[in-house]
Amino acid sequence: MSLYRDYVMAGLRVEERPNPLVARKVRLKREQAMAAHGVQSRWIGIVDDTGSPYARSGYLPRRPGSTIEDERCLHAQVKAIHSFGIPAMTWFPGSFCLSAFHSRLQRAYGATHAETWQGLHYLYCKHETRPEQFEPLNPYLHHAMACMTAGAMPSFGTPDPGDKPVEAYEALGRLINPLRPFVGGESIPYAGLHLSQQSETFYFSRNVKGGFPWTYWKSVLGWHNLLCESQFLLDVVFDGHLTSDQLGRYPVVVAPLSVALSDQQIRLFEVFVSNGGILVTGPCFGACDEWGSRANSGRILRLTGRKADAPPAINGYRNCDPSVQVHSLGRGHVIRLAGDAGGRFYENHSSLLARALGRLIRRHAPPAVEVTGPLRLHVGMYRDQGRLRLFLHNFIAYSENQRFPNPRYLVPEPARNVTVRLSGYQIRSARSILSTGAPPLEMRRKGSIVEFSIPLIERGEVIEMEI
Numbered sequence: 001m002s003l004y005r006d007y008v009m010a011g012l013r014v015e016e017r018p019n020p021l022v023a024r025k026v027r028l029k030r031e032q033a034m035a036a037h038g039v040q041s042r043w044i045g046i047v048d049d050t051g052s053p054y055a056r057s058g059y060l061p062r063r064p065g066s067t068i069e070d071e072r073c074l075h076a077q078v079k080a081i082h083s084f085g086i087p088a089m090t091w092f093p094g095s096f097c098l099s100a101f102h103s104r105l106q107r108a109y110g111a112t113h114a115e116t117w118q119g120l121h122y123l124y125c126k127h128e129t130r131p132e133q134f135e136p137l138n139p140y141l142h143h144a145m146a147c148m149t150a151g152a153m154p155s156f157g158t159p160d161p162g163d164k165p166v167e168a169y170e171a172l173g174r175l176i177n178p179l180r181p182f183v184g185g186e187s188i189p190y191a192g193l194h195l196s197q198q199s200e201t202f203y204f205s206r207n208v209k210g211g212f213p214w215t216y217w218k219s220v221l222g223w224h225n226l227l228c229e230s231q232f233l234l235d236v237v238f239d240g241h242l243t244s245d246q247l248g249r250y251p252v253v254v255a256p257l258s259v260a261l262s263d264q265q266i267r268l269f270e271v272f273v274s275n276g277g278i279l280v281t282g283p284c285f286g287a288c289d290e291w292g293s294r295a296n297s298g299r300i301l302r303l304t305g306r307k308a309d310a311p312p313a314i315n316g317y318r319n320c321d322p323s324v325q326v327h328s329l330g331r332g333h334v335i336r337l338a339g340d341a342g343g344r345f346y347e348n349h350s351s352l353l354a355r356a357l358g359r360l361i362r363r364h365a366p367p368a369v370e371v372t373g374p375l376r377l378h379v380g381m382y383r384d385q386g387r388l389r390l391f392l393h394n395f396i397a398y399s400e401n402q403r404f405p406n407p408r409y410l411v412p413e414p415a416r417n418v419t420v421r422l423s424g425y426q427i428r429s430a431r432s433i434l435s436t437g438a439p440p441l442e443m444r445r446k447g448s449i450v451e452f453s454i455p456l457i458e459r460g461e462v463i464e465m466e467i
Helices: 002-009 030-037 068-083 097-107 138-149 166-176 197-204 214-229 263-274 297-304 314-318 341-348 351-364
Strands: 043-047 053-057 115-119 153-157 191-194 234-237 252-255 278-281 324-329 332-337 369-372 377-384 387-394 415-423 429-432 443-446 449-457 460-466
Touching (some): 097 115, 097 138, 097 214, 097 234, 138 166, 138 387, 153 166, 197 214, 214 234, 214 341, 252 263, 263 278, 263 297, 263 332, 297 324, 332 351, 341 351, 369 377, 387 415, 387 449, 449 460
Parallel strands (some): 115 153, 278 332
Antiparallel strands (some): 043 053, 377 387, 387 460, 415 449, 443 449
8 A cells, every 4th residue: 555655656657467468379260350350449558568559449359268257357457458548558567669659559440548558567677787876767658758759648657566656756747747738639730650459450460370479560560670770659549540631631641551442442542642642561552352352453553553462471561662653643642662662661660761761751641740850859739728748758769779789778868959940830829848937948930830949858858739
């Protein structure tokens, strides 16, 4: 009880749940369950000990080999999560790159409140060779800022019984609590990242021994990280969001391995591109119907300028073909990538790849919100009650996360003189939320363009703009 009391006194949300189940890689009968309940069933995002995301429907039948007690435990958690209005929850053992992804995944369900959970299991780790550079609290501070930048609240689990990391609670509270009233709101989108449950479940899962579609998830996660490193404002888009109204919100839609699409979804993409949208596709786009069965290869000819490629063996998606084709349709364009750029970036963390694709997308769809600063700045922007809020998380570029010592344990290098440029927004004033008492930021105007500079960003910053 004392541990719980210390945690709550710091103003943080404490989550005590049964031990999370390690996600098994067996998904037999999943196709039947999803078909019976619709492909838009809610997912519970789980990350196993390898850091791999595993999407589960709350309607799944009992898994082969699992005990009834395990299943009851999981379904009780699902019911509790949904009853609190939280559409998804994640467990993961310190993988900082997943905090923002899972936060955006949860927001895509449309709930007013989303949380991404992480256990405080490594607070007392020490690095034997560089103790002065190793701060085990930093990953949790980064987790908190990444979640809030992606529009969700961070939550944490307590360490083992007997530990009382009151200092950690206070440090987390000092970062989170001042920003709590400003988190969330309607996202200001630039790019929509299509996460296709149809493709993941009915094609990739079906064709992989063991049932876990590593290829698909690495591609989606790689694209998420690549788009973040390009400092694009980003949402996750599900199959159910492929409507004229929803697609019309995005200047750019990225469909990494959207292999399984219905004829209606292909037609909606045609309308989206004809109206001026930019569609980025990966290998074998639209090669199968929405149930993962081979479709007529010519049905995407008008959209992409060529027929769909025959789907290879699942491992064949790891090709590194760098060729790019741009096809014009109406007022928009389709950027067709022959290779799996997301999977490549996930595994190789190539900054050259991120910069090249970022420039290519910008050239065809100049963003209305541009942040000029280090690649390590992760951005998010939201509208709430007549104001815009720009979140900037100063961390590391994903392409730099293989350095030693691991930068997630270090205090980030401050970002200085960061320039924000907004086009088409009537901004009256802008102020820093974290710099209490600081004067409003000086704005420079030229026609419909407003620009201002942020002199210093340490761990993160939030700029509130009155419109």
